[in-house]
Amino acid sequence: MAHDETAGRLVLAATPIGNVDDASARLRTLLATADVVAAEDTRRLRALAARLGVEVRGRVVSHHEHNEASRSDELLDVVAGGGTVVVVTDAGMPAVSDPGFRVVTAAVQAGLPVTAAPGPSAVLTALALSGLPTDRFCFEGFAPRKPGERARALAALADERRTMVFFEAPHRLEALLGAMVDAFGADRPAAVCRELTKTYEEVRRGPLAELAQWAAGEVRGEVVVVVGGATRPAGGGDVTALVAQVRARVDSGERLKDAARAVAAAAGVPTRSLYEAALPAAGTRPAP
Numbered sequence: 001m002a003h004d005e006t007a008g009r010l011v012l013a014a015t016p017i018g019n020v021d022d023a024s025a026r027l028r029t030l031l032a033t034a035d036v037v038a039a040e041d042t043r044r045l046r047a048l049a050a051r052l053g054v055e056v057r058g059r060v061v062s063h064h065e066h067n068e069a070s071r072s073d074e075l076l077d078v079v080a081g082g083g084t085v086v087v088v089t090d091a092g093m094p095a096v097s098d099p100g101f102r103v104v105t106a107a108v109q110a111g112l113p114v115t116a117a118p119g120p121s122a123v124l125t126a127l128a129l130s131g132l133p134t135d136r137f138c139f140e141g142f143a144p145r146k147p148g149e150r151a152r153a154l155a156a157l158a159d160e161r162r163t164m165v166f167f168e169a170p171h172r173l174e175a176l177l178g179a180m181v182d183a184f185g186a187d188r189p190a191a192v193c194r195e196l197t198k199t200y201e202e203v204r205r206g207p208l209a210e211l212a213q214w215a216a217g218e219v220r221g222e223v224v225v226v227v228g229g230a231t232r233p234a235g236g237g238d239v240t241a242l243v244a245q246v247r248a249r250v251d252s253g254e255r256l257k258d259a260a261r262a263v264a265a266a267a268g269v270p271t272r273s274l275y276e277a278a279l280p281a282a283g284t285r286p287a288p
Contacts, residue, residue, distance in 0.1 A: 008079040010107045011086045012094040014119030017222075018197035020051045026117045028054050035083035038063035038075055040090050040099055063087060064099055072103040079112045091222075092122050097141045097167055122196055123165050126224035129203050130163070130191035133228070137163040143176055150176070151272065154183035158270045161229040170194075170219045177212035180227060182271040184208060185264060189228040195221035209265070239277055242267055246278040 013030050016022040031037060031049055035058045039045035042060050049056050063071050075085045087094045087103065093116075094100030107114045123139050140157070143166060144150045157164060168176050173192070180188070186209035194202045200221065204211060208227070242263055249259035260275035267274075 008082040009084055009113040009115055010075070010079050010103065011084065011115055011117055012100055012104065013086050013088050013117040014093045014121065015048060015088050015091055016197070017091045017120045017122045017125065018195065018201075020048070022120045022197060023048075023052055024117065024119050027119060028052055030084075030086045030117055031056050031088075033084070034058045034086040036061060036075065036078050036085045038071065038085060038087045038103075040064050040088070044090050045088060063103070068099045068102045072106045075103055076107055076110055076112060079107065080110070086117075092120055093118070096121070096123065096139070120197070122167070122193075122222070122224050125196050126191070126193040126226050127163065127165055129193055129196075130226035131205055132163045132189060132191060132226055134163065136161070136229075137165060139165045142167050142169075143179070145172065147175070147179070150179050151183065154179055155270070155272045158183055158273055159230050161231075163229050164227045166225040166227070168223050168225055170221060170223050173219050173223055173225075174212065174215040176225065177208060177215050180225075181208045181212055181265075182261070184227065184230070185268050185270050187265075187268045188230075191226045192219075193224040193226065194219065196224065239274075242269065242274055243278045246274065250278075 011030060011034070013027050014024075015027065031052070031054045037045060037056055037058055037060045039060060040063060042062050045060060046056070061071065061074075063075070078085050087100050089098040089100065092098065095104055104114055127134055127137055138160065144153050166176070177192075180190070187207045189206070190208050190211055191203055191205045192211055192215070194204075198221070204214060245263045246256070246259045249262070250256050256278065257275060260278055261271045264271040264274045
């Protein structure tokens with residue numbers, strides 16, 4: 001059903017993820033005509049409008065993760081009164097690892113019109129450039145920052161067969177890729193996409209171990225990590241034989257964790273799964 005352009009509505013509008021020329025004509029029109037523009041960062045919104053040559057005539061309000069819950073009622077009052085509210089984030093599509101979800105949920109519950117002005121997406125751009133399968137994929141957002149939580153979150157994805165897309169801060173990239181080596185195996189194919197659509201755009205493709213080594217150097221800019229899905233269940237192959245290899249190395253004086261990592265890398269299976277499988281055989285309890 002077509003939208004009644006005279007009725008109130010909430011519009012999620014995608015903004016450029018790097019190259020301002022990716023802004024759509026519809027985004028320009030919405031910014032110029034909306035009654036309210038709810039922006040993740042009002043200063044960035046005004047800077048974007050200036051680069052686009054657009055005069056924002058409506059009211060500009062902040063709408064970010066810290067005030068989204070309290071701001072939603074105010075925004076929906078405008079929609080209920082027949083006004084147009086445009087929601088934008090600093091880059092990309094609102095509600096995708098950015099503010100927007102709460103106000104959309106509230107609008108749906110209130111029976112108010114919600115639509116989108118689609119456009120740039122770091123998730124889809126990285127997926128398309130990765131060279132990995134695109135027929136089935138999942139977006140995992142940012143992995144947990146704490147090492148233990150991150151390891152558990154990635155271990156839960158070891159059997160995931162879909163291509164996985166992650167966001168990460170550049171200063172945590174090395175740690176994330178290292179944890180992925182442990183969880184998914186050293187040879188799992190992946191791609192690190194940096195500064196997408198910008199002047200210094202870079203896409204690094206290769207096995208996780210190789211990318212982790214590269215990330216040990218200085219990495220700057222916005223980063224998206226794309227990881228190929230599992231081609232066999234975690235701990236695939238003859239687990240008993242792999243555990244026996246680990247046990248033999250432990251009996252020779254090697255630490256269990258080091259032995260599991262070496263055998264897992266050679267077999268192309270996740271380190272964590274093999275380590276946990278080898279614990280009973282080694283008579284070792286995991287550290288608390």
